[in-house]
Amino acid sequence: MRVAVIGAGPAGISASLALVARSVHVTMLDEQPSAGGQIYRNLANVSAEQAQRLGSDYVIGKSLLKQLEQAIDNKILTSVSRASVWSVTEEKEVSWSIDGRSYCQKFDAIILATGSIERAMPIDGWTNPGVITVGAAQILIKTARYSPPSSVLVGSGPLFYLVACQMLEMGNPPKALLETQNNTDLLKAFIHLRPNLTSLLYLAKGLVMLAKLRFAGVKRIKAVRDVRIKSKGNAHIIEFSKVGTKRQIEAETVLLHAGVHPNIQITQALGLKHDWSQENHCFEPRTDKFGRTSLKNIFVAGDGIKILGADAAKISGKCAALALLADNGFLNAKADLSRPYRLHQKYVQIRKFLDVLYAPKDWYSCPTNNIVICRCEEVTAGKIREAVKIGCLGPNQLKAYSRCGMGNCQGRYCGNIVINLISEMVGQTPEETGYFRIRSPIKPVSLAEVANLETII
Amino acid sequence: MPKSFFYFEEKKIYFEQDMSVAAALLCAGVADFRQTQVLHKPRGPFCMMGACFDCLLVIDGMVNQQGCMRLAKQGIKVKRQTSNVLSEIN
Ligand code: FES
Numbered sequence: 001m002r003v004a005v006i007g008a009g010p011a012g013i014s015a016s017l018a019l020v021a022r023s024v025h026v027t028m029l030d031e032q033p034s035a036g037g038q039i040y041r042n043l044a045n046v047s048a049e050q051a052q053r054l055g056s057d058y059v060i061g062k063s064l065l066k067q068l069e070q071a072i073d074n075k076i077l078t079s080v081s082r083a084s085v086w087s088v089t090e091e092k093e094v095s096w097s098i099d100g101r102s103y104c105q106k107f108d109a110i111i112l113a114t115g116s117i118e119r120a121m122p123i124d125g126w127t128n129p130g131v132i133t134v135g136a137a138q139i140l141i142k143t144a145r146y147s148p149p150s151s152v153l154v155g156s157g158p159l160f161y162l163v164a165c166q167m168l169e170m171g172n173p174p175k176a177l178l179e180t181q182n183n184t185d186l187l188k189a190f191i192h193l194r195p196n197l198t199s200l201l202y203l204a205k206g207l208v209m210l211a212k213l214r215f216a217g218v219k220r221i222k223a224v225r226d227v228r229i230k231s232k233g234n235a236h237i238i239e240f241s242k243v244g245t246k247r248q249i250e251a252e253t254v255l256l257h258a259g260v261h262p263n264i265q266i267t268q269a270l271g272l273k274h275d276w277s278q279e280n281h282c283f284e285p286r287t288d289k290f291g292r293t294s295l296k297n298i299f300v301a302g303d304g305i306k307i308l309g310a311d312a313a314k315i316s317g318k319c320a321a322l323a324l325l326a327d328n329g330f331l332n333a334k335a336d337l338s339r340p341y342r343l344h345q346k347y348v349q350i351r352k353f354l355d356v357l358y359a360p361k362d363w364y365s366c367p368t369n370n371i372v373i374c375r376c377e378e379v380t381a382g383k384i385r386e387a388v389k390i391g392c393l394g395p396n397q398l399k400a401y402s403r404c405g406m407g408n409c410q411g412r413y414c415g416n417i418v419i420n421l422i423s424e425m426v427g428q429t430p431e432e433t434g435y436f437r438i439r440s441p442i443k444p445v446s447l448a449e450v451a452n453l454e455t456i457i
Numbered sequence: 458m459p460k461s462f463f464y465f466e467e468k469k470i471y472f473e474q475d476m477s478v479a480a481a482l483l484c485a486g487v488a489d490f491r492q493t494q495v496l497h498k499p500r501g502p503f504c505m506m507g508a509c510f511d512c513l514l515v516i517d518g519m520v521n522q523q524g525c526m527r528l529a530k531q532g533i534k535v536k537r538q539t540s541n542v543l544s545e546i547n
Contacts, residue, residue, distance in 0.1 A: 031507050033475070033528060038506060045475050082526075084507070100519075117508050127511075129488035129501030136505035139525075144473070144480040234486060253488075263508075375503070375511060378495040408510035408521075444510075444521070 001328060004029060004094050004107040006085050006266065009037020010310045011302025011317035012113035013064050018321035020076045022330050027105070029083045029096055035068055036061055037115055038135065039310045041142045050145065053169045055162070057310065058142075064314070087440035088112070088266050090295055095441075095453065102449040105456040109297035109328070111320050112267060115313075116260040116303040119282070120413040121155055121364050122371050122381070125229025126256060130236060134257035138163045147172040148253035152238055154178045154227055155257035156358040158309075161209045163255070164218065173216050176249055178240055180258075180361050182223035189357035199350035221247075225363050229254055258360050262304050265412065268438035270295065276431040279355040280307055281365070282416055283435050289341055291320035292327075299324055312347035315340050366420045373421070374414040376407020381421060388425045395422065395436045408444055411436040463533045472529040479505060479512045479524035482535075490514055490524060491538035513538050520545050 001024055005012045008030035016026045028035070036043045040061030043051060051059050071077035080096070083103075087095040088110060095104040118133045125131060134153060140146045141163075147170035153160055156179050164174050193199065213220065224240040231237075239248045261282035264274060272293050274283040284306050291299040301320035302313030319340050325331045367373070369382030379402045387401035395411075395418050398404050404418060405411035411418070415436055423433045441450075462469040465482060472481035479502045482490070488501040491513050502512035505525045512524035515536040524535075539545060 031526070042475055084526075117506075118504065127493075127498070127500060127503075129490070129499050132501075132503055132505065136503065139505040140480055140483060144476045144484055146480065146484045148483070234488060375509065378493055378498075408513075409508060412508050443507075 001025070001108045002027065003109045003111065003324065004092075004105070005111045005113060006030075006088070006094070007037065007113035007115055007302075007304070008032070008035035008079065008081075009113060009115045009302065009313065010039060010061070010064065011115070011304070011313035011320075012037070012111070013068055013317065014314040015111045015113060015301050015317035015321040016077055017064070017067050017071065018318045019325070020071045020074075022325055023076065024325070024330065025076055025078075026071075027078045027080065027107070029080045029085055029094065031082065031084050033081055035079055035081065036065060038139065040065065041139060043142075046142065046145075054142065054166050055169075084443045084445075085266070086443045086445050088270060089440075090270060090298075092297065097443070097445050097449060100446070100449060102445060102453050103456055104453050109299070109324050111291070111299045111301055111317070111324065112304055113301045113313075113317060113320075114263045114266055114304045116307055117263045117412060118260050119258040119360060120373075120417055121256045121258040122367050122373050122417055123154075123227050123229065123256075123364050124371060125231060125236075125254075127372050127375055127378075128229060128231040128236070130231060130234055130252070131229055131254040131256065134160055134163045134255045135260075137253070137255045138166065141166055141170060145170075148255070150175050150252040151255050152176050152178060152236075152249055152251035152253075153255045153257065154180070154224075154238065154240075156181045157257055157259040158206070158354060158358075159260070160257045161206065161213070163257075165209045165212055168212060168216050168218070173218050174255075175251060176219040176221060177213070178224045178227065178238065178249070179220060179222045180224060180364075181358055185357050185359065189353045192356045193353045194349050196346060196349050198346040199353065202350045225361065227364075258364065259358055260303070260307055261416065262307065263412070264304070264435075265410065265438055265442045267293070267300060267304070268435060269440050269442050270298065274435065276429070277306070279352065281360055281430075283430075288323075289319070290323035290337060291316060292323055297324070297327065308344075308347040308351055312344055315344040319344060365417060366424055367417070373417045374402075374404040374407060376409050377403040377405075379404040379414075381417075384418060384421050385425060388422055392422075394434055395419065398422070399436070405436050410438065410442060461529070461531045463529055463531065463535055465535045466537065470529075470535075476529050477505075477525050478514065478516065478522075478527045478529050478533075478535060481529045482524065489537070492540040494540045494542070497540045515545055
């Protein structure tokens with residue numbers, strides 16, 4: 001049996017390891033230069049000292065990477081790096097591109113572990129050079145040992161504080177944190193908290209990070225809204241309001257973050273059913289509790305199903321792998337499966353708390369008319385509202401009306417905002433509005449590459 | 458050890474191992490990578506993980522190259538991409 005695992009983050013690696021442990025050959029495809037996903041990005045290449053600096057949650061990935069090395073050495077696992085997967089079909093053919101050449105291979109089963117992407121935060125100036133995501137800053141730290149100087153972070157979420165702390169450890173503390181959540185959010189979140197050990201440990205970690213930031217004298221300004229960025233070259237002025245008063249701060253780099261949501265490009269292209277998550281305000285692919293989809297032998301694992309973080313993703317990867325093995329007669333089903341699933345559920349409680357605390361705010365998720373929503377085709381909220389007013393029925397028709405969602409990123413960043421705007425105007429639920437119809441190639445690929453597609457047997 | 462570099466237009470950009478072209482440019486203070494196609498405004502990297510396609514550059518004569526996904530290599534020639542992409546081919 002040949003299995004493709006797409007994505008080499010915690011879910012993909014642990015799924016692969018569970019499969020190779022049963023002598024099933026795995027081809028693991030990942031877009032980055034080395035395995036680890038964004039959480040363990042470049043971990044194989046950074047010095048021990050640098051890894052330590054970035055925190056225990058980073059270092060912990062070493063053991064996964066080591067096991068992966070072993071599997072590669074034993075030739076039971078093929079790891080393909082820098083592979084941009086651009087098509088996955090129901091027939092389980094996977095096509096990918098490396099350095100301008102494309103390859104296609106047919107598999108018996110596929111596990112999709114494509115993780116998450118950062119939620120868009122469309123505010124005035126978010127398309128200016130020098131305005132990047134908090135996740136992007138973390139990638140710079142991990143791959144280039146570079147922490148952007150004189151940065152201001154805008155937004156909220158667990159990654160927000162983690163990266164602020166990592167910048168601190170790099171000796172380059174952020175100038176200020178402009179936080180979008182307020183005290184009411186905090187109160188509501190605590191009402192939702194049903195603490196278990198996992199969530200208490202998680203909270204403790206969070207408190208340590210906040211203490212570090214406070215000790216270092218990093219300014220935290222909470223309950224900010226109506227943020228605008230005015231840029232002149234590498235100098236940015238961030239204007240915002242806090243309880244009605246206008247304020248501003250200067251920065252060399254602006255880092256935005258409004259949480260993360262599953263990367264559903266492949267699951268959508270496969271035509272799988274997706275459900276709107278009220279909690280995380282995004283579409284999630286419909287799977288059973290082990291990651292089975294409605295297509296036989298196609299599974300989803302990790303944050304690609306639901307955002308629960310790296311630790312949960314590892315268990316989810318294992319669940320999907322065990323389900324795959326069970327479905328194909330490699331093990332006797334049920335007994336093996338229930339334990340990892342129960343472990344996985346431990347991470348749900350804290351997520352409820354985080355979802356309430358850091359819920360996206362209306363002032364940026366349903367922004368004013370002048371704001372660019374589709375970064376690629378430069379379509380504003382105003383143009384989208386106009387299209388709806390003259391009869392545009394949904395995201396797919398909006399493409400014809402405005403080209404919104406038709407650029408290179410294929411709706412990855414504007415998708416959720418489009419759903420919000422249309423749902424609000426028409427007065428319907430996001431579920432009713434639906435998502436863009438995603439088609440392969442899900443990453444741009446040249447015609448020459450498609451014409452010269454090399455089939456691997 | 459002599460540091461590696463590539464050319465960004467006329468400038469030499471030095472980089473270390475494991476750096477993408479986009480990371481090396483950002484480290485050197487270059488955030489403006491291209492001119493957008495519709496509004497002709499400056500644009501630079503946003504996600505650094507291959508999802509947003511805002512980091513497109515002309516690399517060794519090839520247009521639409523994702524700067525954040527290409528590892529920096531000694532001597533390559535990198536250029537800003539203008540809004541008229543077709544005019545950049547050859
Ligand atoms: S910065 Fe987003 S694709 Fe390169």
